[in-house]
Amino acid sequence: MMLAGCTNKGAVSGSAAGSGAGTGANARTVRMGTMMTEDFLPGWVAAKEQMFPASVNVEVTEFQSAQELSAAVTAGEIDMAMTDPQVSASLTAGGTPVRMRWIALGSTPQQGIFGIMVGPDSAIKTADQLRGASIGVGSNTVPEYVMDKLLEIQGIGEGDFTKEEIKKMPVRFEMMTSGKVDAAALPNSLLELGKINGCTVIMNDAQDSDGQNLSQSVVVVREAFEDEEGGRDAVADVARGWDLAAQAINSDPESYRDLLIEKTNLADPLKKTYPIAEYPASAKPTCDMIQPQLDWMLARGYLKNALFFDEQTGEFGPVK
Incomplete structure (x- = not known):
């Protein structure tokens, strides 16, 4: 049952993982946080191979737990993060509003199983x-x-x-x-x-979801960062680099296996055989994907108040 509405209206805790350094004199620093999972492979590739535009200096920090990553976002220590819709909604409900900007994995049921x-x-x-x-x-x-x-x-x-x-x-x-x-x-x-x-x-959820796309990981940005002068341009530049990296991975996935192994600590038996995902480029979260998760969170008591997802803005809003 749909409980909430949806709209189309318009280093102890983390470790520095390197950066995609902009070379321009006025390059904007963007601090990205992530867990050490395959979902962030395009971010690591873009940083290593300098695919981010020169207008941004992307600093990547890796976290050992979702709680530590969320705490860094809440404290303003991270500007953008790879996370999931549930964490994103919880951050917003807790007073740190974020916008979901693109899908890291999960634009189809076969991604991020x-x-x-x-x-x-x-x-x-x-x-x-x-x-x-x-x-x-x-x-x-x-x-x-x-x-x-x-x-x-x-x-x-x-x-x-x-x-x-x-x-x-x-x-x-x-x-x-x-x-x-x-x-x-x-x-x-x-x-x-x-x-x-x-x-x-x-x-x-790739084979038994009755056609539903149940799970996504997403890249989010703190609203406070994006609303600063130059913030939206910086986020768009990060997205361009990410998409270039996703396309590069999809064109030759095996050439990025070593980086995947290094960053995600795959178990030894999987290192040579683990399937490298096909990564979406320029894929946006939709209401059909996100709203059922928000309704589930409300029904389970993980949200105190109902939220809706606006797929045009990427924002969460209260149901009135």
């Missing part, structure tokens, strides 16, 4: 057998949203299984493989690792 996996000794073989199961997941995360929606499509409601709160992905993965939980909601890198170790993907 999430799914539900069971261990090598599990008797669970079908989605319906997840009824009564314990599923490891982190609250108010993309894996939880995707899990809920995939199970809902199968007619499995919230009371039909048990959510086990396991925030740390490696711990969640280990508990699933060892049988301490019946299943786990995981991102693609761990789904691929699990397959190598004899685990089984029961559902994922």
Whole structure:
């Protein structure tokens, strides 16, 4: 059920990861933050190969947790960030409004896959057998949203299984493989690792989402930064460099495998075989993608007040 409206109206915590340095005397510094995931590969490529225009000096900082990244955005230490719609909405609701500027991964269901996996000794073989199961997941995360929606499509409601709160992905993965939980909601890198170790993907959002595009990662900008003089031009320049890098990756993905391995700490068994994603260029989040996530957050109590997403401005607004 649609709960909120949508409109088309018009270094301890992080480590410096290098920069795409502008050479112009008046280059605008743009501080970008990211988790060490494949979603940010175009940003790393653009910085390394100097694809960002000379008008901007892009400084990239890598964070070990989403909480640390969010704290840096809230403190004004980061101007732009690669994150997800749920974090973006939470930042805005918490008093640090951000605009979602483009999709990092997830313009199609085949990009940025999430799914539900069971261990090598599990008797669970079908989605319906997840009824009564314990599923490891982190609250108010993309894996939880995707899990809920995939199970809902199968007619499995919230009371039909048990959510086990396991925030740390490696711990969640280990508990699933060892049988301490019946299943786990995981991102693609761990789904691929699990397959190598004899685990089984029961559902994922590339194949089992009934045509819905459930998950996206996005690049956001603090409204306060973008509204400064020259801010919008700087964001547009960053987008140009990002798109060039995305196109370069898509043209020859294997030439960027070493950088992907370096930046994302892929597990050894995946380093040579992990599929490099096709990255969208100039793809904008749409209301159809984002509004269901906001409604889910409200229903789960992760938002106190309903929000709508304006796909023309990239902003969140209160439902009145």
